[in-house]
Amino acid sequence: MARQPIVQAEPPDEDKKRDAALRPRLLREVIGQKSVKERMEILLRAAKKLKEPMSHMLFDGPPGLGKTTFATVLPNELGTSIQMTSGPALTKPADMLPFLTNAAEGSFLFIDEIHRMPRVVEEFIYPAMEDFRVDIVLGDGLNARTLSMPLKRFTLIGATTRSGMLSGPMRDRFKIHEHLDYYTLEELSEIVTVNARKLNTPITPDAAHELAKRARGTPRVANSRLWWARSYAVSESDGAIDLKLVLAALKMAEVDESGLDKQDRRYLEVIINVFEGGPAGVEAMAATMNLSVDTLSDDIEPYLLREQMLVRTPRGRMATLKAFQHLGKQPKKTDPESPQGLLFA
Numbered sequence: 177m178a179r180q181p182i183v184q185a186e187p188p189d190e191d192k193k194r195d196a197a198l199r200p201r202l203l204r205e206v207i208g209q210k211s212v213k214e215r216m217e218i219l220l221r222a223a224k225k226l227k228e229p230m231s232h233m234l235f236d237g238p239p240g241l242g243k244t245t246f247a248t249v250l251p252n253e254l255g256t257s258i259q260m261t262s263g264p265a266l267t268k269p270a271d272m273l274p275f276l277t278n279a280a281e282g283s284f285l286f287i288d289e290i291h292r293m294p295r296v297v298e299e300f301i302y303p304a305m306e307d308f309r310v311d312i313v314l315g316d317g318l319n320a321r322t323l324s325m326p327l328k329r330f331t332l333i334g335a336t337t338r339s340g341m342l343s344g345p346m347r348d349r350f351k352i353h354e355h356l357d358y359y360t361l362e363e364l365s366e367i368v369t370v371n372a373r374k375l376n377t378p379i380t381p382d383a384a385h386e387l388a389k390r391a392r393g394t395p396r397v398a399n400s401r402l403w404w405a406r407s408y409a410v411s412e413s414d415g416a417i418d419l420k421l422v423l424a425a426l427k428m429a430e431v432d433e434s435g436l437d438k439q440d441r442r443y444l445e446v447i448i449n450v451f452e453g454g455p456a457g458v459e460a461m462a463a464t465m466n467l468s469v470d471t472l473s474d475d476i477e478p479y480l481l482r483e484q485m486l487v488r489t490p491r492g493r494m495a496t497l498k499a500f501q502h503l504g505k506q507p508k509k510t511d512p513e514s515p516q517g518l519l520f521a
């Protein structure tokens with residue numbers, strides 16, 4: 177009987193452990209994002225000289241590009257602490273209160289997925305961000321009174337994959353906005369090489385390059401491909417990673433030459449086979465794939481859009497000629513005028 181590859185999707189906790197083990201600790205260890213790094217260096221130097229907390233800042237960009245990394249590097253550089261929470265965990269102002277009152281002078285508070293924070297919590301933290309105070313309402317009805325409580329001066333760092341979903345007033349309260357973009361092949365190769373060293377795993381330059389090539393421009397994906405190649409190397413050979421091993425490991429993991437995995441390809445199959453190339457609404461795509469709209473919009477679509485396998489039109493998502501070709505399919509008709517070789521209806 178043929179051996180069946182068993183490559184299960186790892187639980188998100190596994191991702192978190194791996195991220196923590198491989199995350200750079202200091203700014204100079206952060207690879208790529210040159211201009212963001214340079215601006216952070218200036219702000220850090222200024223904060224040290226002025227002995228003032230850094231301004232509140234917002235990092236946006238697709239998952240796995242280093243938003244949390246930047247957020248954790250800054251307190252390490254300043255020798256201060258960071259508290260971490262996320263938008264969905266903050267359902268009411270009372271959830272936010274302990275973080276604000278525990279914040280030490282000059283420390284950091286990180287809110288991941290800040291676009292998912294409810295409006296009431298958002299409004300509750302406005303005075304904390306602006307004047308370092310919170311207004312707590314005690315009692316209710318005629319007896320209600322507001323107690324204004326001073327806080328220590330802290331820096332709020334928000335991270336979001338959808339800055340467009342953040343309210344205008346919330347966005348305006350962040351004095352610094354940084355957008356993180358996908359990484360180049362060279363940068364990802366360097367990340368793979370550095371992280372292989374951290375994992376005490378020998379790797380050849382061509383193997384690091386191949387892993388980088390299939391990492392969808394994303395350090396977290398590069399880490400996960402490296403982790404898998406390392407397990408494969410330990411299991412199937414002497415633990416060292418060379419090109420031949422990477423090719424075999426990625427074949428087994430069903431990651432193709434463009435770095436697309438099973439889920440990415442399934443997306444393309446659904447839009448091409450079920451929706452005849454589109455246009456398809458994201459809700460319809462999500463329902464057909466049995467995944468959440470957030471997973472599609474945050475994890476799957478950004479890279480397909482960037483690779484021009486997918487385009488967003490007012491009527492919905494459409495697969496491009498490149499997507500058809502990637503799956504070895506022929507579109508019925510294409511529009512020769514369209515740069516992406518879109519189908520016409």
Ligand code: ADP
Nearest residue numbers: 195198199207239240241242243244245395396
């Ligand atoms: P995000 O918060 O944007 O989802 P993370 O900061 O958690 O992404 O990044 C995921 C992992 O990718 C990190 O643990 C780290 O190992 C790696 N990584 C991200 N950005 C960089 C970078 N610029 N240099 C080196 N490694 C990085």
